[in-house]
Amino acid sequence: MSIGHTLLGLLESGPRHGYDLKRAFDEKFGHDRPLHYGQVYSTMSRLLKNGLVEVDGIEAGGGPERKRYAITEAGITDVERWLATPEKPEPYLQSTLYTKVVLALLTRRDAGDILDTQRSEHLRSMRILTDRKRKGDLADQLICDHALFHLEADLRWLELTAARLDKLREAVTR
Amino acid sequence: MTHPAGSLLIAQDLRKTYGPTTALDGAEFSIHPGEVVAVMGPSGSGKSTLLHCLAGIVTPDSGSITYNGREVTSMSDSERSALRRSEFGFVFQFGQLVPELTCVENVALPLRLNGSSRKAAERTALGWMERLEVDDLRKKRPGEVSGGQGQRVAVARALVTDPRVLFADEPTGALDSLNGERVMELLTEAARSTNAAVVLVTHEARVAAYSDREIVVRDGRSRDMERVV
């Protein structure tokens, strides 16, 4: 999962301090693995260098966690591009897809679009596997079926998430 | 939206309401001969309504449907049903075979309705049953065959008139995955060999993977995923 894009996405709804960003990330996406402060600073300094965020103010007392960051136009474009690009279908995608859906809801984008684009990308892989299966022997069929069922599992999760978008929107924007 | 040249069936800006419910809200569609297009999207989004409009079963409130250059919405009822009988084939979730007839009589039925002799109709029917690997069931009645077998008989019946467009609404919805895949394999093979177009409504990704491309219907609006990416 891209921590940079996730932090940028969180910033899109308004400027935040470093510690506030970490807290928001941990609360929404860090259930099993909270961020270290070090990760936040190194990510923010990279985003600063690339012009995707800017420093919006510094609280007295110094320390990098006291800096307030705001997203730039270039940053918003970057988030937009990341959300619109489907993920390569591979195992254990859930956390990235979940993050994208939540960020789309937080930033009032169409989360259904993310689902449609991702479904399309998965189907592209599934068509290739189905074709290989059709032309292959039994061993090919079994191997392709294994991959197909995994891709299908991702999609079923996405469809279910789509059906719960309204509830999810309520929960994350509360 | 512009439709690619050479499309066999084109729908533009279809709208259909049922009382307070908007089933279609500006849906678009196009398909080429020999193409398999999956129609996906959440339950209640308008997939079946779109299929019924395309097939001339339901008349949209507005919008246009052109089949082979002819406007379907302005045809008379009898012209439309002639079109359905001669050019279209249908497979639904539950085979909808006539229980009193044997399987071969069921498959031959569309040809009989179009005026073929019994002998000629059953000979052609048996050819299609062989392709769908159910010719040994010819003497059985639908109540005496399994769900997967019955669905293959239904596919044979849909293809027996050599339709230009096959409309399939959740054709594997009542089958387990092995039977569902076999039906899809045989259905798409048969359609490709006759250059028929297939409009395939399904919510199952593994079934949609037999298509060439997919459109997604959400809240009565369609999205052509190929032209988005």
Ligand SMILES: Nc1ncnc2c1ncn2[C@@H]1O[C@H](COP(=O)(O)OP(=O)(O)OP(=O)(O)O)[C@@H](O)[C@H]1O
């Ligand atoms: N004959 C009808 N009378 C009244 N309302 C209808 C009729 N047919 C469809 N609808 C309504 O139109 C909307 C679209 O229905 P449609 O059957 O096209 O959905 P669908 O996408 O095929 O759903 P599913 O995946 O559950 O089959 C739904 O809200 C449905 O209740």
Ligand SMILES: [Mg+2]
């Ligand atoms: Mg339906």
